[in-house]
Amino acid sequence: MQFFLKILIFITLLSLTVACVPKKEPKEEISPFKGALSVSFDFKYDTLPFALNTAYLISSGEEIKVSEIQYFISNMVLHKDDGTTEKVSSDDYVHYIDIATPTSLMWKLNQPVKQGIYTALSFTFGFEPSYNVSNRFANPPESLMFWPEVLGGGYHYMKLNGKWKIPGASTDTNFGVHMGIGQTWSNGQTVAFHHNQFTAKDTVFFFIAQGGSTQLNITMDVKQWFENPVVWNFSQFGGAIMQNQTAMETLKGNGWNVFSVKKVK
Amino acid sequence: MLNKKNRCRLIVASLGKLIFIFFLSLSFFACKRSVGEAKPIPTPYTISVPRYFPTKLNIPTDNPLTVEGIALGRYLFYDGRMSGRTHADSLMSCYTCHVQEYAFEAGLDNPRAKDGKMLGLLGVLTPHAMLPLFNQVFNHKGYLWNGYVQEKNLEALTAMMIEAPHECGGNVDATVNLIKSIPMYPPLFEAAFGSTEINIELISKAIAQFVRTFVSADSKFDKYLRGEVALSEEEMKGYILFTTEEGADCFHCHGGSGNLLFTTNDYLNNGLDAQIEGVLGDRFSVTKNANDKGAFKVPTLRNISYTAPYMHDGRFTSLEQVLDFYSEQVQWNATISPLMHHVMQGGVQLTENEKMQVLAFLKTLNDESFIRNEKFSKPAWP
Numbered sequence: 001m002q003f004f005l006k007i008l009i010f011i012t013l014l015s016l017t018v019a020c021v022p023k024k025e026p027k028e029e030i031s032p033f034k035g036a037l038s039v040s041f042d043f044k045y046d047t048l049p050f051a052l053n054t055a056y057l058i059s060s061g062e063e064i065k066v067s068e069i070q071y072f073i074s075n076m077v078l079h080k081d082d083g084t085t086e087k088v089s090s091d092d093y094v095h096y097i098d099i100a101t102p103t104s105l106m107w108k109l110n111q112p113v114k115q116g117i118y119t120a121l122s123f124t125f126g127f128e129p130s131y132n133v134s135n136r137f138a139n140p141p142e143s144l145m146f147w148p149e150v151l152g153g154g155y156h157y158m159k160l161n162g163k164w165k166i167p168g169a170s171t172d173t174n175f176g177v178h179m180g181i182g183q184t185w186s187n188g189q190t191v192a193f194h195h196n197q198f199t200a201k202d203t204v205f206f207f208i209a210q211g212g213s214t215q216l217n218i219t220m221d222v223k224q225w226f227e228n229p230v231v232w233n234f235s236q237f238g239g240a241i242m243q244n245q246t247a248m249e250t251l252k253g254n255g256w257n258v259f260s261v262k263k264v265k
Numbered sequence: 266m267l268n269k270k271n272r273c274r275l276i277v278a279s280l281g282k283l284i285f286i287f288f289l290s291l292s293f294f295a296c297k298r299s300v301g302e303a304k305p306i307p308t309p310y311t312i313s314v315p316r317y318f319p320t321k322l323n324i325p326t327d328n329p330l331t332v333e334g335i336a337l338g339r340y341l342f343y344d345g346r347m348s349g350r351t352h353a354d355s356l357m358s359c360y361t362c363h364v365q366e367y368a369f370e371a372g373l374d375n376p377r378a379k380d381g382k383m384l385g386l387l388g389v390l391t392p393h394a395m396l397p398l399f400n401q402v403f404n405h406k407g408y409l410w411n412g413y414v415q416e417k418n419l420e421a422l423t424a425m426m427i428e429a430p431h432e433c434g435g436n437v438d439a440t441v442n443l444i445k446s447i448p449m450y451p452p453l454f455e456a457a458f459g460s461t462e463i464n465i466e467l468i469s470k471a472i473a474q475f476v477r478t479f480v481s482a483d484s485k486f487d488k489y490l491r492g493e494v495a496l497s498e499e500e501m502k503g504y505i506l507f508t509t510e511e512g513a514d515c516f517h518c519h520g521g522s523g524n525l526l527f528t529t530n531d532y533l534n535n536g537l538d539a540q541i542e543g544v545l546g547d548r549f550s551v552t553k554n555a556n557d558k559g560a561f562k563v564p565t566l567r568n569i570s571y572t573a574p575y576m577h578d579g580r581f582t583s584l585e586q587v588l589d590f591y592s593e594q595v596q597w598n599a600t601i602s603p604l605m606h607h608v609m610q611g612g613v614q615l616t617e618n619e620k621m622q623v624l625a626f627l628k629t630l631n632d633e634s635f636i637r638n639e640k641f642s643k644p645a646w647p
Contacts, residue, residue: 053556067556067603134523139319140405140530146523148508148516155523161603174603176510176517240510240606 034112035212037088039076040264041097041105043069046223052099057167059227062234064164065172066222069099070145071158073218074127078113078208079120079201086114094127096142104141113214117207121216121261126157126179126197151242152181152193160225164234175239177225179252182245196248202261215264224258225251304459307331310474312402315482316491317525319403323477325418328470330477333457336644338475340453341444341468343643348386349427349439357386357433359426359472360643362395366636368568369398369479373582381579387434392546394579396564397572399479399635406530410561410577411548419476423469437465444468449647481567481635482525489629490522496629503626506619510606513591513623514613517604518563527630528565532557533602536595537576546577558600570631584627588620 043050055063074094078086089111098104126132132154137143145156157179165172184192208214226232230250241247310330314320324330341347345356362383363369371377371394377384383391393410401408407415414421426432427440444450444463451461458467486504488494496504506512508521518535520527532548534541534557541547541559548557561577575581581590595605595612607613615623635641 135317138317139321140524143319143524144529146516146521148521148523150505150508163603171597173597173609174601174606176603176606238606239603240514242510 033115033210035115035208035210035214036109037113037208038106038108038213038215039095040215040217041107041220042217043099043220043222046221050220050222056223058223059231060233060235061167062164063167063172064162064175064226064234066160066162068159068161069097069220069222070141070156071097071160071220072126072142072145072155073097073123073200074131075124075199077122078116078118079122080116081119086116086118088113093131096145098141101141113208115208115210117205119205120201120203121218122199122201123218124197125200125255125259127154128197129195132181132195132197147180147242150190151183152190154181156180157197160222164239166235173239175234176241177251178240178242179248180242182248183243184245185243194245194248196245196252198252198255200256200259202259204261204263206263213265217262217264219260219262221258221260225254228254228257230254305333305456307333307457307459310335310478312478312480315480315487315525317522318480318482319526321405322402323405323418324402325420328420328473330474331457333453334471334474335478337450337453337457338471338473339641339644340449340646341472342475344444346443346447347423347427347440347468348433349435349443350386351443355386357426359398359423359476362391362432363398365638365641366571367397368481368571368632368636370572371395372571373573381574381576381582383431385429385431385434387430389431389434391431393561393577394574396562397568398476399481400526400565400567402477402480403526404530406532407562411546411551412532412562413551419473420466420469423472424465427465441465441468479635479641481632483634484567484632485629486626487525487632490525497625499622499625500629501626502619503622503624504629506615506623507626512613513615513619514604514606515566515591515623518602519566526565527567528563531563532560533563533604534559534561534598534600536598536601536605536608537580537590539596539598541598541600556600559598560600560602566627567630568632568635569627571636584624585620588615588623591615592620 045056053065053067055065057063072094076088076092088109091111092109095107096104134146134149134153137155142155145159147154147156158177160177162175163172164175179196182194182196183190184194204216206214206216230253232250232254237244237247308331310332312322312330342359345358345361347358348355350356361377362371362375364372364375366372371383375383379390381394383395385391396410401419406412408419408422414425424437427435427437441464450463454463454467455461457471485494489496508516518529518531518533520529538544538559544559548560549555569584573582575587581587590612592612592615595608597608601608
């Protein structure tokens with residue numbers, strides 16, 4: 001009797017042990033209905049490849065030399081001809097681009113995207129207000145884009161830094177074309193905040209094939225920030241615009257024409 | 266008399282006991298042998314990352330932090346015999362120029378301080394003022410005012426200190442041999458690295474481990490962010506000036522609540538001088554990129570009251586002088602950082618009252634608990 005009791009206890013313990021061993025989750029593989037997507041980023045000035053620290057004449061007649069461009073895109077959406085859309089995974093909600101950091105210029109999305117034939121790509125320049133909250137990013141370089149709380153908080157959508165001058169002037173001066181949350185001021189106090197993010201969308205024919213790999217490219221035409229449809233004038237706006245909502249609104253309006261998308265492969 | 270069944274049971278039980286004793290003895294001797302041969306295993310140490318601080322730490326994979334490594338590094342950091350010499354007037358180590366009460370800067374009253382810089386053992390002046398030495402575990406952008414040390418990390422600085430003519434002016438072999446000859450060290454190296462062997466690589470690793478534990482995150486401003494204290498009206502106004510382009514415009518380079526290191530750790534030209542050609546030891550001297558002429562490391566503003574003198578050449582001895590510079594004395598030059606938005610006006614043009622407000626805010630970045638923290642102080646010598 002005692003012997004059988006021991007056997008019973010042994011079998012019970014063995015069963016419990018086996019039952020408690022965590023089951024190995026099947027490794028997630030790319031769904032046969034999805035394919036990989038990557039996005040590269042480049043810059044141009046009108047029809048030419050863009051170069052840092054190079055003199056360009058903008059439509060106002062002023063000469064600029066850009067030394068840094070850093071910006072965020074988020075909320076990327078793939079559009080089909082029938083009007084339906086496919087959002088990329090929340091894992092791939094936001095991407096930081098620095099013209100001087102090659103690794104930031106090639107974004108391989110973490111999650112595959114649903115297969116299909118797509119006719120356009122859209123994304124938010126900057127962030128939607130609900131996402132744009134202070135201390136979201138702990139680490140540089142993203143954290144270094146923080147936008148002070150007193151000016152609305154969150155993060156710069158873009159820092160485009162450089163120097164400008166009137167042609168013929170002996171010295172150039174600094175500018176920081178910084179976009180983020182704008183403010184309305186009254187008697188030195190902020191009375192309202194304005195979210196200046198916008199959606200950029202471009203027609204581009206591409207398909208995502210099951211198990212395949214598709215690469216798109218987003219180009220920023222730096223010239224467009226300063227001329228289309230409103231001619232930007234550094235003499236008017238000066239070199240620091242984080243507290244100038246009119247200036248940021250102007251850039252927002254011009255921003256519709258800044259980005260273009262093409263299929264690479 | 267035992268019957269046959271009981272005899273069998275007795276034999277099986279005895280055999281079982283014998284087998285049990287055999288394996289017990291075997292494991293005992295096996296353990297005893299491994300104790301004699303195995304290297305001591307250092308105890309891993311984890312940096313506690315303060316809230317909203319960067320979570321990516323600069324700790325090389327070949328030099329993880331350990332309790333024993335940090336303890337050894339602490340002795341070496343404070344051991345003047347790191348100079349490779351034993352005479353009282355020839356002692357020098359990290360602590361000579363990195364003094365805890367000055368947030369590991371040298372301090373204006375340092376006996377070796379001269380013209381904002383430091384005199385080495387051979388009487389040669391350092392090319393730059395000292396930089397404060399804390400929160401380096403969050404820095405991935407290089408060390409020294411010009412970023413001369415980057416890939417080799419903090420570990421490279423010890424050998425440089427020993428050999429540089431403006432510091433110890435010694436040689437590594439002499440230092441290693443002297444450290445080897447001090448009876449307290451071999452056991453400490455064994456505890457830290459599993460061997461009594463002492464060489465410059467392990468010395469450097471231990472010191473780097475100790476320095477990486479210098480985390481300063483308990484200033485009044487930190488307490489304000491944690492909701493523990495209130496800033497005064499003057500401090501708050503100073504903070505607003507600090508973080509606005511039309512105010513003091515400090516935040517792009519020196520952080521704020523979104524960048525609690527209070528530095529980007531970048532190398533920038535802040536318009537200190539109109540002349541940028543031939544500036545001694547600037548970033549250009551490392552990168553050979555003409556855009557880096559006159560550029561130097563952006564230092565943290567944490568503990569700023571303790572870390573005078575200011576600027577790479579230590580030209581300012583007070584924060585009032587620094588604020589006057591950024592307000593009215595900024596010089597245009599060809600490579601000035603584009604973030605110096607107000608250069609054409611000579612600076613941000615603060616009123617005297619605004620300067621006082623910014624100064625009040627800057628003082629909220631002082632972390633007294635850090636400069637008094639016994640974990641970082643000179644250890645009791647065994």
